[in-house]
Amino acid sequence: MTPIHEPLSEEAAARLVQVAALSRTPLAIRGGGTRGLAAAPDGAETLSTRGLAGIVAYNPAEMTMTARAGTPLEVVEAALAEKRQMLAFEPCDLRGALGSSGIPTIGGVFATNASGPRRFVAGAARDSLLGVRFVNGRGEVVKAGGRVMKNVTGLDLVKLLAGSHGALALMTEVTFRLLPVPETATTIVVSGLNDAEAAAAMATAMAMSVEVSGAAHLPESVRGRFAGGALPDGTATVLRLEGLAASVAVRSQKLAASMARFGAVTHLDAETTARLWREIRDVAPYADGTPRPLWRVSIAPTAGHQLVAALRLEAGVDAFYDWQGGLVWLRMEADPEAALLRRYVKAVGGGHATLLRARPEVLAATAVFEPQAEAVAALSARVKASFDPAGLFVSRMVG
CATH class of the missing domain: 3.30.70.2190 (Alpha-Beta Plaits)
Known part of the structure; x- marks a missing residue:
């Protein structure tokens, strides 16, 4: 069985990463276990944020909150509801669609940039993230950003970590802005x-x-x-x-x-x-208990229907549209048709297609994320080397 580490403090987490760095042991970061896209590689150990929980600071007047990464999302939302405040980006809960269990965490929300229907007008999760504390691949504790909207480093580490799926660092604490709940x-x-x-x-x-x-x-x-x-x-x-x-x-x-x-x-x-x-946020129609391939495609709003129309000529597909058509939820009836889908995404102007659900053997054999252009891949590799030079963090965080 894969060892699971659950540090109870940031310092303990840093020591675990330091030991892993010395022994060259890969680490798979895990939040609540709700958004896993693939199994961790053989030999990897799991580093869970579950013990790093609790709201550190909440200032309703300034509409900001700081919470440890393993804090359950429901705890955060309950505290906000008392003051009639909310997370502007409507974090999605895909447990039904993915057939997963566990409890979503606030760190997992930001690590996966989980954004719902309001994203196209209010911004994504990363746009609400003001600051973060994290442990890098050397076992060093780093603080980036703060409780105000300011970047003083010249490199926006906060935005880099949001949506990184745990491949760059272990986020231990996040600070984010809020909005009032509409009447x-x-x-x-x-x-x-x-x-x-x-x-x-x-x-x-x-x-x-x-x-x-x-x-x-x-x-x-x-x-x-x-x-x-x-x-x-x-x-x-x-x-x-x-x-x-x-x-x-x-x-x-x-x-x-x-x-x-x-x-x-x-x-x-x-x-x-x-x-x-x-x-709509939680993709309820496709919470059908099946492993039929489910894609999340981000594309220009005017191109979404063109993509679906082209796919229907060659594959069995069901779909609905969010973000004014810029987010297409696609369920394939049989195979993922990754090559076909990505060819058509490119043909209608480009975008990003992420395979969220399929049979385990299919997920293992398919590029889950949209392949990066050569220049972008090279930049990503340099960023990865800066955060995690030994390549310890091997899998995507699940929230």
Whole structure:
């Protein structure tokens, strides 16, 4: 059985890394175990952040929080809820879609840059990260950033670590900014649009001064699996508005009037809106208990429907769209078709395709992340060598 280390302090974690460096023992960093993409290599030992838990500081007036990396996300969100504050980027919970268990951690959220439907207007997880403490591959404790939005090093270590999947360092503590919880929310549903028409409707909505905070398109194949069947018949193009009740009422009327030229328009109340966008965030239609390949594709909003249309000519695929069409969730019916998918991603202008789910042997044989261009790969290698010269950190952190 692979040894699992659970240090209870940053100092203990640093000593473990120092010992591993001396013995050249690979380390696989683990948070809550909810986002694993592949098994750790043979011979690697697991370094868990579970013992590095607890909220260090919370300043509601300045809307910042500092927490140790292993702090369960639910603990962070419960503390924020008491002050009606939230994480702006809506961290996704993919346990259902990935068939995983465990408890998501705040360090895992930032290590995987887990960002939900509000990401295209509020930024990704990394954009909320202000500071981080971490242990590098030499076993040294390093602090980057702080509790204000300032970078004094000339190299933004905070942004480098966010989304690094534990391949650069062990994050031990994170400081991040917050936003107030909106007073209310509503969703405008435009029914009956095909994928291309939905892309045009969402682009029109985003160009308006109504502050849309969520824009997604749910084809007929998935529409009935959202919001407990509360969505009208036909495809559903959904647009979320949030804020003060009076403002939301005015903006929703303006948006509905504009969308009426695209198709039939209905409104969802705040409770149904919350459920719908939580399910969009967590990829609920594909939490189907199967190993059918699941891809997360980031692409230009106007290109998402073109990608899916091209794929449907050659492979069995189901899909829905978030981020105004810029995030495509693709479920393949049989093989991952990695080469085909990435060829079409390049053909429609480029993007990033990440294989999140497949049978273990398929994951092991497939490039999970989009292959990097030669120049980017060379830069990544230099960054890796700077953080982790011995190459100790061998796997992606699971949150």
